[in-house]
Amino acid sequence: MADSDEDYIATDDEEIGAHNVGKGGRHRGAGGAAAAAGRSGARSKNGNKSGGGAQKRERWEDIKRSWDNVVEGEDGSLSSTVAGLLEAGKRKRLLKDTTPLQRGIIRHLILILDLSSAMMEKDFRPTRYLVSLRYACDFVREYFEQNPISQLGVLGMRDGLAVRVSDLSGNPVDHIEAIGKLRLDEGKGAPSLQNALEMSRAALFHAPSHGTREVVIVFGALLSSDPGDIHQTINHLVEDKIRVSVVGLSAQVAVCRELCKRTNAGDESVYGVALDDKHFRELLLDTTVPPVTRSAKMSASSLLMMGFPSRMVEKTASLCACHSALTKGGYLCSRCSTKVCALPMECPACGLTLILSTHLARSYHHLFPLKNWVEVPWKAASKSTHCYACQIPFPHPPTKPEELSAPAKTATGTSVSSRYACTICHNHFCIDCDVFCHETLYNCPACQSSVPKGKVSNGAGGRGDPMEVD
């Protein structure tokens, strides 16, 4: 995946090793606030790989040839193997923990963009600066898609200062416009983590206790030029229950790692360093999933009164209460009938939170995830000939008895019979429907199209049980 990067680091290591011959061991360049521990710690889960030292075989010593995986099929073509590999890839992406966890659904998040001179590097095309702005826009869209009743603000780090790009608000258009304006500019000066963190701490000060307080930093530089002690700022962040996650663009930075670790109760997986363009996008968009609530103290639970107004259209234009603009139609507050033009919003007259029920419904799949489907052995495969949802025909069971008794799960993690069964309704699906149902639909079509036994409403079984706190 990132072989070229590994090679680059390797030469680095070689040099350090050469200098340290007398000490009889080769170790990484020492920490310090801005010491690069190398790109191999892209996800810090993998980070300990690099710490092994002499006993461990290095990556380049185990040669993996991608063509070794490809074997000719019985008919002499590669299509069956390639299809198998594709299926394995899809399945691997899919299997994740589906315990219904308590999550902070009402979020308050500050996105901090690095606008320093380090962002003018061209290792991401065209520049880090433009790439990060483009993905920041994607992030804003996806964030409001996943968390419609949450708030977002954007800050920038430039010239040693924290720059306010857009205020904390619930309207994605404002943020995207503000980020778009940065496009004309370019990265300048050094970034200051401390200033940015202090400013976001101030911005999140008023966030209510039932919501989360989060900061996401896109960090391209390897240094932070701070006016004071950043460790004190980190302590303040911990006190204020603000969680920080960082997406690095160049290399792992020790202070970022500590920042993530301290503010996330020891969990370092929120610090990632992007290997390439795609990985960067992936890391940034991963933060749009609502965070798991770690302890009951993290967020107070409360009952909120909300209005669900209906949209109406008027014959003549009238002023809306939110922007004082003439509009034909909008939403009437369900308590005081004040007209507002967009939702979600707090009623300017009576203060009632006005949302659409569809906003709430968008978050349900985070709370009641669909259970993973299981592989089907050949013995149980005879009951279905077609995928339940898309009607694609399944392969027929083999005639040889020894093949028939093969285990359900193949070495690559796929189902031996290409069938995947829902554990609740026991209907069979193909891999594409499996991926589609778990990543887009969040329903089991078969559970929904037969009479539920015991009224499990989402096929998730999450109802009625207290949600687990991780």
Next chain:
Amino acid sequence: MDTVDASAHYSQSIDEKPSLLVLILDTNPYAWSTLSATLPLDRALASILIFLNAHMAFSHANRVAVIASHTKSARFLYPTTTTTAAAGGSGGEDPFRDANKYRQFRIIEDQVQASFAELMRQTTTEELVDSKETMMAGALGLALGYINRLVRVDDGGIGGGIGGGGGEVISMNARILVVSVSGDLAEQYVPVMNSIFAAQRKKIPIDICKVAGETVFLQQASDTTRGIYMQLEHPESLLQYLMMSFIPDTATRRHLVPPTQINVDFRAACFCHKNVVDIGFVCSICLSIFCTPPEGAICTTCNTKLDISALGNFGGSPAVVSTKKKRTKKLKQSKATSFSNEASATSTPGTPAS
């Protein structure tokens, strides 16, 4: 002369993809029996078959699927897995030899009718007791799963994940048409909503042809996915409505002014009594909606103890301000007389002083 740019004429014809129509037919017998005076089910089915043929007639590559949303199950009417048996058994002679009919029309008609008859044959009277609902969530799920396979060109597993795959190639324009007759889907709120969002992400419009009844969620479905919503005033002319309003595909609609509903009901159903509410109470942990604060302030969905102090005394009886104790009154009595003259003079400006 040099400024004439002829390329504009060609650039518009690029987007000519075949279209896929998935029709979901609500087959709840109760609802259809109330309609029997104006539009019996067999006539409705005949109209729908003509409509499907019209859709197929547009292009050889157009595809169609029919799903029945019945009282206790949702299933495909076309295409079915038992293709040959169903098609061959109905006609008697070989359907493919009939020279007077386009073969594709014949196949669809035969299969839909055969599997529809099969569905009705399997429906027993005891099954119908107290079942006024329809399996709309399941039918939408099946429709989306089917569309997902037909429409998507496999991109080698690059897309997907969060963001739904940026570079996905779409080979067909798909849309869903729901012919709905029954009301209330409150029991299936979450799954129906999930289906709607999935359709929105995949840019599949959901058109609603509402023959009878009223459903808030289907209104929201068409509004969210930018589909057409039509409440039929004269159900007996179903075919006319279908042909005039629902036949244009997604690419054509850009040049038309499709009928949409103006006022959408966005009220939500509460989780406790399935009432449709416009002011509700929402649990901050699981976002369950309640019509009144739940008993003991414990959320019935996630069993969390909720803090209701922020609500104030909403819904409670109005408090009465208690009178001050007499002792303090006595103390101030001497002062009160001296203030009373001033107060009457200053407190109400504009009124003549007494």
